Amino acid sequence: MLVALIMSEDIFNDERSAQFFTVVHMFQRTAMVHMGMMPDHEGNRQWNMVEAKSGIDMIQMLKEKTEGNLQEQETKLLSAIIAELQMQFVNAPQAKKDMEAKIDEAEKTQQAFTSPRDGPAEEIVNDGEEE
Numbered sequence: 001m002l003v004a005l006i007m008s009e010d011i012f013n014d015e016r017s018a019q020f021f022t023v024v025h026m027f028q029r030t031a032m033v034h035m036g037m038m039p040d041h042e043g044n045r046q047w048n049m050v051e052a053k054s055g056i057d058m059i060q061m062l063k064e065k066t067e068g069n070l071q072e073q074e075t076k077l078l079s080a081i082i083a084e085l086q087m088q089f090v091n092a093p094q095a096k097k098d099m100e101a102k103i104d105e106a107e108k109t110q111q112a113f114t115s116p117r118d119g120p121a122e123e124i125v126n127d128g129e130e131e
Helices: 002-008 015-034 049-065 072-114
Strands: none
Touching: 015 049, 015 072, 049 072
C-alpha cells in the first residue's frame, strides 16, 4: 500500500502529518477491503462497492477540506492515493468476476481429486467403436 510504504520511509516532517496520513490509510484500507483487494479481519474477500465508494469519498473530502494546509508532497501523495483507489474501483467488478472464476475452477479441481466419480469428467470416444 502506498501510504504504508511512504510512512515507513519517514518522509513526513512532523507527527501531525503522520497522524493525518494514518487516518487516510484507515479509509484507504477500508476501500481496498470492500473492493476485494485484500482480505478482511477474518481473512475473507468481500465486495461492497457502496462501502468502497464511501471510503474513497472520505479521502476526497479530507483532500478538499485540507486544501492549502498540506505541503506539496502531502498533496501529491493524497492525490495519488485517490487516483489509485478510483482506478481500482473501476476495475473491481471485473476483478471480482475473475476471482470467482478462479475459485470455481479450484473447487472443480478439488472435487475431481477428492470425489473423482462426482467431479467433472470428459467423455473419451474411440473412433473404432460404435456406441
